[in-house]
Amino acid sequence: MIGRLNHIAIAVPDLAVAAAKYRDQLGASVGAPQALPEHGVTVVFVDTGNTKVELLEPLGEASPIAAFLEKNPAGGMHHVCFEVPDLSAAIARLTAEGARILGDGKPRIGAHGRPVIFLHPKDFFGTLIELEEV
Template identity: 55%
Template structure:
């Protein structure tokens, strides 16, 4: 059930058209300290695999999409490659062999790989971290690290996010 919900969520977020019956409520994101933040857009959907070279052939050769070069992210224990989707990106991930990679556990549970996380851009990452902690949401590190785009990022605990690993990135 969770996988079906997650895929439907991804599809609806990637679609630019809203169905006539959809209504959305805007919430005030001010926290008790007075600072505010908001999610600006879906930056990327990350897909983990044993090797980027293998998984990238689907996007390059079959779907004829443009990809970036492969880049090592030693602070995160992964290699990354981005696939341009027009209105967002797909981030392909594989573990760096000489590092303890957080996606190794994911690949042990999902040997063929799969959707690893969603990344949202936020307008004020520090305010988001403070506000989310005040609301009881666990973050996976004490402070943001520099991510694959050269910007600060932090991950939210999937147990607090309906089983989905969420990455927040400073816009």
């Protein structure tokens, strides 16, 4: 069902500082910040050639990233994102097998302009998984 790894997301307390570190110290190609109010985050994508690193900063106090950073003030890995060819089929299969989809269970548009869902980390060994339709 899952395809290639699309990105690894890292929550950071300061997006500008994190982007500069990846760009200046690691020599990475870093995109422009993108606000995603419907997800409560501002993101920057770091291109690594074979995948991406998504740096996440909270956008507002109600952001799920704000809650994550309260527990992990220095930041840390937040989720991994896998590509799927048919998100509706993936949702049907996962829910039939007992996996929980976060939120209302319906896809939302993600940072790449494609439908995404998030799977409950307790169902996947403590790892939050995002599925993105490609």
